[in-house]
Amino acid sequence: MEAIWFCLVAAMIAIYVVLDGFDLGAGILHLLVAGNDRERIAILRSIGPVWDGNEVWLLAGGGTLYFAFPALYASSFSGFYLPLMMVLWLLILRGIAIEFRNHVESPVWQPLWDVTFGMASALLAIVFGAALGNVVRGVPLDREGYFFLPLWTNFTLGPETGILDWYTLLVAAAAFLALAAHGALWVALKTTGDLERKSVRFAHRIWWALAATVAVITLTSFRVQPHLAESFRLRSWGYVFPLLALAGLVAMRLLKGRDAFLSSCLFLAAMLASAAFGLYPYVLPSSGDPALGLTVQNTAAARYGLAIGLAWFIPGMLLTATYFVYTYRSFSGKVSS
DSSP states (O other): HHHHHHHHHHHHHHHHHHHHHHHHHHHHHHHTOOOOHHHHHHHHHHHTHHHHTHHHHHHHHHHHHHOOOOHHHHHHHHHHHHHHHHHHHHHHHHHHHHHTTTTSOOTTHHHHHHHHHHHHHHHHHHHHHHHHHHHHHHOOTTTTSOOOOSBBBHHHHHHHHSOHHHHHHHHHHHHHHHHHHHHHHHHHHHOOOOOOHHHEEEEEEEEHHHHHHHHHHHHHHHHOOOOHHHHHHHHHGGHHHHHHHHHHHHHHHOOHHHHHHHHHHHHHHHHHHHHHHHHHTEEEEEOOOOGEEEEEEHHOHHHHHHHHHHHHHHHHHHHHHHHHHHHHTTTOOOOOO
């Protein structure tokens, strides 16, 4: 039962990254690619009907984590209190930037919220990437399962490391590049003309940096977290996830239109699945004594509660999936400015 809920939480996080990831990427394009107000409006229209609904998966993932693995929720939300507050404020700024932008016609008002939207989107991608890097690397857990990390120390790995070090910054850079490319392919899928061509060109340009960064992360992650190699050695069928990620990464560059965007979805989901597979049964490894790491067994709720929760979770997720399919089908096709 614990393994089932581990898979469900991982799946919800992956769905959030795939769906809200192109929203964040669109925000990055809004800042770096859009050359005039007409193109900025087109980018906003491409995500307008869905961006707030996509964020529901983040809330649902956090709620599911609280229900299924309360000890992990308590430990991680206290240890990562500062970055979580940063995420909260960035989400708020990003939301109000979208809503407030068109309320006042002014040469100052609209550029202010354009920059706010773009910067908040870019910083969210970076913070989420650094968070993933911390989970893979591990944190200094004590015997009660709690930890504290400063934002940074000397940017090196070791007992005195912070939330930001060279490894987590590398993962953050990969997340920024991946979501920027993901958003560019979405904007290209939803727009026409010069903006579509510029979005495709932007995605192709940063693809090389993304591929190089992913290759470096793949090599360094096995050194930073030895449990990854052990997991793939014991369960060799798990190599299907990195192979799918590689296929998605290559297809992003070779394919066009909807196929390129779906390939980007595959790449993101498979990369997260690879990380989850490699960490299992850990949900938060210890950077010190491996025996202090938090696992699906020592953080899960009672099995009776998990079983009852699963009975309610399945129909709830079916309704949610139906709503999302209906929404995306209703707003399919190209947008205009």
